[in-house]
Amino acid sequence: MKCLGIESTAHTLGIGISTPERVIANEKSVYKPKEEGKGIIPREAAEHHRKTKEKVMERALKKANMEKEEIDLIAVANGPGLPPCLLEGVEFAKKLSKELNVKIVPVNHCIGHIEIGKKDTGAKDPLVQYVSGGNTQILSRSEGKYRVYGETLDIGIGNAFDKFARSLNLKMPGGPKIMKLAEKGKKYEKLPYTVKGMDLSFSGLVTEASKNKEEMSKEDLAYSFQETILSMLVEVTERAMAHTKKKELLLTGGVALNTRLREMNEKMAEEHDASFHVPKNEHCGDNGAMIAYTGIKFKEKAGKKIDINPKWRTNQYELKIKKQ
C-alpha cells in the first residue's frame, strides 16, 4: 500500500509518500512572506501552495520512483491550521481522489507529528512535547485519545521566538537565529517566568525582552530569553512527567530542532529514569511524510468526503488503531 500525504496547514506545502513500513518520499516548498521580516499572510501562503503543489508532487513521485496511478490512498492534514491554506490541501486531495478513484483519510496535523516521531524513534507510549510556531502542547495517550496536560495559554513558542527576533531586526524564521546568538551570550538577566500549573504563558516574557535594553548586548539578551522560555517549557513538561509517570519523552515539531531544548529535555528525562527521543530532523518541521505515514495508520477513517477543521484539538482525534 502506498499513501500520498498532503501538508498545507501553514507555511509549508509538503507532499510525502509512505508505505506501512517506511517513508519513500518527502518533498516540500516553504512560503516566504513577500515583505521581509513580516509574519505569515494566509492568502499569500495559500497562493504559494496552489502554485507549487503539482511540482512538489512530481518531485515526490520521482523520488519514490513511481507513477501517480500507483497511489492507493490520499491523506491530508485538514486541521488545525489557517483556513485558506487548509483549503488548498483539501481541494488538492479531493481532485486527486476523484482522478485516481482512491479514498481520502483526514489526518490531524498534531497527531501526524506524534506518529512520525514514534515511528522514527521506536517510542511506544511517550509523553509528548509538541512545539512549533503556533502549537505548544504537552500530551500523552490515555484510553484511546491524546490528552492535553499542558499548553500555552497565549501564543505558540515558535511565534514567541519570532516576535522577539523581530524586535532585534532579525529575519524570519527567528528561532534558529536566536539560538545562534544565545550560544554567544554569557550574562543572564532576569525576565518574566510564567508557568501556571502545567500551562505556560509567553507574552509577558516576549514584551519585556523586546523592550530593547541598551545596557545589554544582543547576545546576552538572546541567551536570557532562550534560557527563560525553554526552562519554563521543560518545567511544565517535568510536571506532566511526574504526573503521568511515563517513561518516554518525545520532542516533536519545528522547535525540536533547537539543540539547547534537546539538551535540557535530555537532562530532565534522565532525572526521571525516562528515555528521551527526537524524530529525524526532516520530520521535525511540517512535512508531508508524517501525514502520509499517519494516513496509513488510520486508514479505516478513509472516505470520499472531507472538510477543513481549522480549530481541531488534538484530544478530539479518536485513535482507533487496528493491526495493519
Next chain:
Amino acid sequence: METIYKGAEATLYRNTYLGQKTIEKERKPKKYRIEELDKKIREKRTISEARMIKKARKAVKTPYIFGIDPEKSKITMEEIEGETLKKRIEKEKEDEEKTGKEIGGLLKKLHSLDIVHNDLTTSNIIRKDNELYFIDFGLSEKTSKTEDKAMDLLVFKKMLKSTHWKQFKEIWSNLKEEYGNKKVLNRLKKIEKRARYTVK
C-alpha cells in the same frame, strides 16, 4: 529522615519537630536550568510558598509552617495525614457532586481574599478527617485581577478533564455552581474561546 515523595518540583521528607510529625519540602536544583535562574526560582518559590500558605489559611485549611530555609530552599511544615483527592477519586471514594461543591466553595473564599493558587490539582488537595486541605502554594500569588482568577479555575478544569475525564462533568458543573462569581466565570469562557490556532 525518610523520603516520602519525589515530585517534579520538590522532594518531601518525613521528620518530627517537637513531637509533631512534619514534612520537609526541599526544592532541589534542576540540572536543566542554568544556575543563576534555577537558584532565583527556588528561593523565590520557597519564600512565597510559606507566605501564601499562611495567607490562604483564612479561606482554606493549609498545613502549619514550622520553619523556612531559603538558602536550601526548604520549608518545614505540618504533615497532613490524609489521602489525596486524586487517589480518592480514582478509588471512587468521593461523591462527585459533594466534592465539586466543596472545592467550588473553597475557591470562592480563596479568590475573595485575592489569592490564586495557580497550580491546583487533585494531587494538591488532601482529605483528612472529612475536611479538604490545600497544599503546594509555590506558584500562588496575591492578585485582584479577574483574568488571574479565571486562569486559576482554568488550570484546575484542564487538569480535571485530562486526569479524571469520567468524573469531570459532574465535579466541574457543581464546582462552577458553588463558586458562583459570574464575572470570573464569564472571563473563563472568553479565555477558552481565544483562538490558539489562528497562526501556526
